[in-house]
Every structure is written in structure tokens, then in C-alpha cells.
């Protein structure tokens with residue numbers, strides 16, 4: 001029995017008890033009504049009725065029974081009412097719960113719509129309502145957590161993609177795409193505000209040597225350091241971008257004129273001056289910088305970029321490590337260069353490059369000891385193109401590698417033919433670009449060529465330039481040692497120009513130094529030159545190197561160099577480059593004959 005139905009049950013029992021007692025007394029009274037006196041009544045009846053004798057007649061018993069019955073009826077009604085009230089209360093509770101559940105579902109539904117529309121995946125909904133609704137909210141929260149995780153991953157992937165698309169992976173600088181975009185904005189702003197914009201095209205000098213000689217890892221690390229060093233110097237508002245291998249550009253907004261851009265260009269050269277320490281290598285790096293101005297030179301981004309590139313190319317041609325402003329005529333030079341680069345590629349493929357040979361004489365025996373191979377390019381329409389024009393293009397474009405391999409192969413083949421006709425061994429000298437020398441496969445390629453052509457290693461002399469040591473004296477010394485170890489001769493060409501450093505010579509184990517022609521012309525007029533040549537000769541001989549002098553054009557020069565102790569000589573006085581060197585050998589090839597040749601020419 002429930003707690004609420006307890007009073008009704010008690011009332012029912014009490015009613016039944018009153019009715020039973022009353023009924024029993026009424027029976028006693030009815031059966032002995034006439035004879036019995038009041039004193040005969042049971043004591044407990046008097047107590048029940050409060051000591052008042054109220055059942056003095058049969059009617060009294062009837063009344064009592066009626067009252068008892070009514071009491072019972074009332075008790076039954078009360079019990080029923082109580083039960084109904086309890087049922088209503090229970091239904092009210094159920095309705096309240098249903099209402100709360102409906103409310104929770106509505107709120108959840110609204111939240112779902114809001115999440116679908118605005119995607120606030122970082123919200124978390126409180127768990128309430130029925131067990132089923134709580135389960136639903138729990139599931140929804142779990143779904144939000146998962147969607148938040150996926151949303152974060154998507155955003156990160158998008159950011160990475162944007163970084164890849166617009167920024168250079170190696171340096172973190174804007175790439176060409178972003179540069180063009182920013183340049184377009186800068187020029188539009190320049191138009192609106194009537195301001196000038198400068199574009200600097202910065203190209204590192206000789207970077208290819210680092211890449212080929214020390215490896216791409218060192219090259220990449222160097223580019224990173226160069227980028228950081230330049231970036232630290234420029235204003236936040238200036239855009240420094242990397243648009244190619246070793247090519248950077250800088251957009252300068254709000255410049256007063258070309259002088260401002262020029263100052264920034266010079267600052268850039270200055271900031272690059274200190275050596276870079278990469279992986280234990282101390283590397284010196286310079287740059288060639290071209291500048292074009294908006295609106296003076298161009299009003300459109302692409303054109304401005306091309307003009308800055310042209311100016312940069314002019315800076316390279318004028319000796320590198322300098323700043324050049326775009327101006328009239330530079331565009332033509334750049335077009336010519338591009339045209340020549342394309343045609344040189346074709347010329348190498350078609351075998352249009354020929355070799356001429358210039359003799360070198362031993363001053364002790366007055367005989368030819370070798371011929372230097374010199375590449376010649378006879379352009380079908382432009383005529384002969386001087387090596388000074390096409391060799392720099394070949395070096396900058398990388399065409400020097402196939403060109404150098406072609407020259408080496410042809411020279412070795414020709415030298416094999418000479419040996420059959422000459423009375424003594426004749427060497428062939430082949431010029432090697434520092435780009436070729438920097439290649440890891442250089443020694444292997446030389447050996448293969450010798451093997452293929454059948455030329456003895458001792459009949460080949462390679463002429464290196466001083467820039468061969470740019471990728472490290474240790475590496476150069478090691479490679480020279482391996483070449484000379486195989487019997488191949490190695491000479492330092494144009495010695496005394498460019499990167500001259502007497503201190504590294506003892507470490508290189510060269511066979512010969514080829515003194516640059518400028519010393520020959522200066523010898524007669526400058527006393528210091530004579531002292532320098534004497535010291536070079538003395539040092540070279542102490543290191544068991546021969547000294548070859550080039551550019552001998554007069555007898556006086558020849559006799560002076562001979563008197564100073566030069567071992568070998570080359571120059572127009574002794575023999576011009578020729579396609580048929582065997583003719584010179586056939587003439588006897590002595591100095592008297594060479595002088596006769598000069599006399600008749």
C-alpha cells in the first residue's frame with residue numbers, strides 16, 4: 001500500500017470497526033429491551049457512548065447504524081478522491097517532463113540550425129532533459145568536437161597550400177606569383193597617389209659555382225642566409241621575393257627618385273659583403289642589381305620586371321657586383337643576348353663551333369711544345385662571333401658544360417692526329433671554365449674523353465682560371481692533385497687577374513702559371529710590374545712550376561720576358577690562332593721562323 005492510500009485504508013478499517021460494535025449493541029438492546037434495565041448494559045458500551053445512555057429505544061440503534069454506514073460511505077469517497085488526486089499529480093509530473101523534453105529538443109534543433117549556418121564548432125551544449133535527450137545532446141557535442149578537429153585540420157591544410165602557392169619553400173619569401181600580385185597593387189597605388197615605385201632585380205654572381213662545387217645543400221643554405229641578411233636590411237613595407245634559383249626582386253614603394261633606389265641597391269651589395277659561413281665553408285658572395293622605375297620606364301608590372309632584368313644583365317656584363325639603372329639601349333642588349341643564347345645552343349648541337357690552335361713555344365729550345373685550343377663561332381648570318389661575346393653567355397646559361405665537353409673531345413682527337421705527323425710529342429691545351437671544374441663528374445669526364453680519343457694524358461694540359469678556387473682551395477687542390485697524378489698537365493690561366501692570391505699557390509701543385517697578357521704590356525712602363533713578375537717567377541720556380549707568358553707581340557717583349565726567366569711564350573709575334581696547326585709544325589716551328597712569319601704579315 002502506498003503512502004498516500006494509507007489514511008483511506010485506516011479510515012475504512014475504523015469505519016468497519018464502529019459499524020460492527022454499533023451493530024452488536026443495537027442487537028443486544030433489541031432482544032432484551034423490555035426486561036433489562038440500563039444497569040444491565042455492558043460497561044464498555046457506556047464508555048463508548050461517553051457515559052450517556054442514548055440507546056434507550058430501538059430507533060437509536062438504527063440511527064447509529066445509519067451514521068456508521070454514512071461514515072463508511074464518506075470514507076470510501078475520500079479514499080477515491082485521494083486516489084484521483086494522486087493520479088492527477090502523476091500526470092502533471094509527466095506533462096512537465098514532456099514539456100521540458102520538448103523545450104530541450106527545440107533548443108537542440110535551434111543550435112543545430114545555427115551550427116549548420118555559422119559553423120561555430122567550438123561551442124558545447126549543456127546536457128539536460130530526458131535521458132534520451134541527454135544522449136542526443138551528448139552525441140551532438142561529440143559530433144561538434146569531431147567537426148572542430150576536422151575544421152582545424154582543413155584550415156591548416158589550406159594555410160599550408162597557400163604558403164606553397166605564394167611563398168618560396170626555401171627562404172619563406174614571396175615567390176614570383178605573389179611578387180606579380182604585390183607589384184600590381186603597388187603600381188595601382190602609385191597611380192592613385194601619384195608616387196614612384198622602384199623594382200630591383202638582384203642576381204647573385206657565381207652562385208652556380210657554389211651549387212656545383214659544394215653541393216645543393218650548401219647552395220640552399222647559402223640562399224637562405226642571403227635572403228635573411230637582405231630582409232633584415234629592408235623596410236617592412238618593401239617586398240623582397242625570390243623568383244628563381246639565385247634571383248631576388250625588391251619592390252620599393254614611395255621612393256623619391258632613381259637615386260633612392262640606387263642607394264638601396266648599393267646598401268644591398270654592402271650587406272652581402274661579409275662572408276657567409278655555411279656548413280664550415282666561408283663563402284663570399286656578390287650580386288648584380290638592375291633597377292627599373294615606375295612610371296618612367298614602364299607602367300605595367302611585367303614590363304617593369306623585364307626591364308629590371310635587362311639592367312641586371314647589363315650589370316653582369318659590366319663586371320658584376322654593381323648596380324645598373326634601366327636606360328635606353330639596355331633592352332636591345334638583352335634581346336641580343338637572348339637571341340645569341342638560343343643560337344649558341346643550336347650551334348653546339350649542329351657542330352658549328354670550330355677550333356683554332358695557337359702555338360706556345362719553349363724559350364730554351366725555341367720549339368713549339370703545345371697548341372692552345374680556342375673555340376670559334378662562325379654565325380651563318382652575323383659572321384664570326386668573338387669568344388668574349390659568347391663564352392660569358394655560355395657560362396651564365398650553363399651551355400658551357402656541353403660546349404666545354406665538345407671542345408675537349410675535338411681537341412683531343414686533333415692532338416692524336418698531330419702526334420702521327422710531328423717529330424716530337426706536342427701537347428694540346430684546353431681551357432676549362434670554373435663551371436665545368438666545379439662539377440663532381442669533371443675528372444671522370446676528362447678520363448673518359450682521353451680513353452675515347454686515345455690521347456695520352458701527358459699530352460693534355462688543362463688551363464684553369466683563378467675562379468676555380470672559388471668553391472674552396474682544398475677542393476681545387478684535391479682535384480688538381482688527382483689530375484696531375486694521372487699525368488694530365490694543369491696550368492693556371494690569366495694569372496694575376498681577378499681573384500689573385502699568391503698564398504694559395506703552394507697548395508695547388510700546378511704544372512704551370514700562365515701570366516696574363518696585361519703584365520706584358522705594363523712591363524715596359526711600370527716598374528712595380530717588373531718587380532711583381534720577378535716575384536711570381538721566383539715563387540713559381542721554387543714550387544717547380546713553369547711560367548708561360550701570353551700576349552707577346554714584339555721582339556722587345558719576348559726578349560725581356562726571356563731575360564726575366566720565363567719558360568714558355570705565346571702571342572701574335574710567335575703565331576696566330578689557326579685552323580691548320582700542322583702547317584706551323586711543317587715550317588720547322590722555331591722562333592726564327594716565327595719572326596719571319598711576323599715580318600711577312
Ligand SMILES: [Mg+2]
Pocket residue numbers: 372431463493494
Ligand atoms: Mg687560355
